[in-house]
Amino acid sequence: MKSDINIKKLKEFAGQSVTLNGWVYNKRSGGKVRFIILRDGTGLLQCVLFKGNVSEDVFERFNLLNQESSVQVTGNVKVEERAPGGVELDVTDFSIIGNSENYPITPKEHGIEFLIDHRHLWIRSKRQMAILRIRHRIVKAIRDFFDERDFTLFDPPIITPNACEGTSTLFETEYFDLGKAYLTQSGQLYAEAGALALGKVYTFGPTFRAEKSKTRRHLTEFWMVEPEMAFYDLNDDMDLAEEFLEYIVQTVLKDMQTELAALERDVTKLQKVRRPFPRISYTDAVEILRKKGVDFEWGNDFGAADETLISEDYDQPVLVHRYPSEVKAFYMKRDPDNPKVALAVDVLAPEGYGEIIGGSQREDDYDLLLKRIKEHDLPVEFFDWYLDLRKYGSVPHAGFGLGLERTVSWICGLEHLREAIPFPRMIYRNTP
């Protein structure tokens, strides 16, 4: 049944007879010539039936095909300028494997609600296939990047006893006799333990936020990669983030040209993502906002519109560092030169895509960390193990988190995060 030949590598088989498995993406017909656009997951292929070249039986069988019928097609591979992709299949025979009556997603426009309701079928469309393939390539680039730099993949727990950063609203569940437990909002605290064991680690998995966010930049379930490195300070952390982003973007540009073209992505914007990236302090960013006429008070966090204003003058991602410690998490180390700011960095993507990375150097002093935990009214007993990391061979260390869907969204040029993940989870939707 299986075929080792697919549409992506069909050019290598020019002049040969091959058998392909797939689905009918679309069909068209003339009087004596009929076309099947075949989809097999690796690409689209125009298959041609000439009356006379095939038996009457096969020619008439064409009428039984519908959009998304599954088929096995045999024919000769022909180089053909008129066909999209440069090759087409001159069909000699085909059989229908599964029917598909009244396929809901027609080759016309649909509203977003309808498409999301049919997400399980929507992912068969050209655009969605391109996005999901780029997502896969980004995931592979992320893993390659860290694996090649002596990082160890370190999987943190998903069920946790406490709110990691004490800020977000979390998904809650009953955990046997131990009371309430929560779905993780970040693997970072555990990654710190990993970094002090293995030197350099990264976590990569789903995280959950029960915030009632209702914007194109939020999902309740999303994937995050979080490297954490012992003996790294904030500058080392920013250097790594820069190199990391450049690597991801340039890898996708090199390997995913077909998919980027299918999305009509302006790749000249991505080509400019080369180091060094601009680095500005939070205080500088506030000045930029004020010069642009925003009445912004030092000490507040940036909103989405502010982020766009800060990043719009640059082609590369912008690293904004040293935020007021009040708006940042308890575990971030304060700047010894200015205790009002934390050694934190956010990376703002170009083209208004906003924050894709948030990171910091961590507080490595036992007493200061304990003080912060108390100041934030966090339950100290849950942080005993975390404080231990500062008790037994504490070192300066740093890390950051990259939101996978936001990165996919930026690189693909998407309007909304919901297209960047196979089955998006949002405040008013947990199906299909």
Added chain:
RNA sequence: UCCGCGAUAGCUCAAUGGUGGAGCAUUCGGCUGUUAACCGAAGGGUUGCAGGUUCGAGUCCUGCUCGCGGAGCCA
């Protein structure tokens, strides 16, 4: 949680308070190179729900439900 917008055929949309239409999809017919093919025909409707105003409501008013966009929070 707050602000704004919307719900009409399977889908995308139109319809001055006065007989609810079009394109796509579906079915049938035509065409030897189509590129969201094209041409012709047919079938397809409790206008989100409940109430109100009116001789008459898809259209105006009130309430509700659901959805979309944005804010806040954040990746």
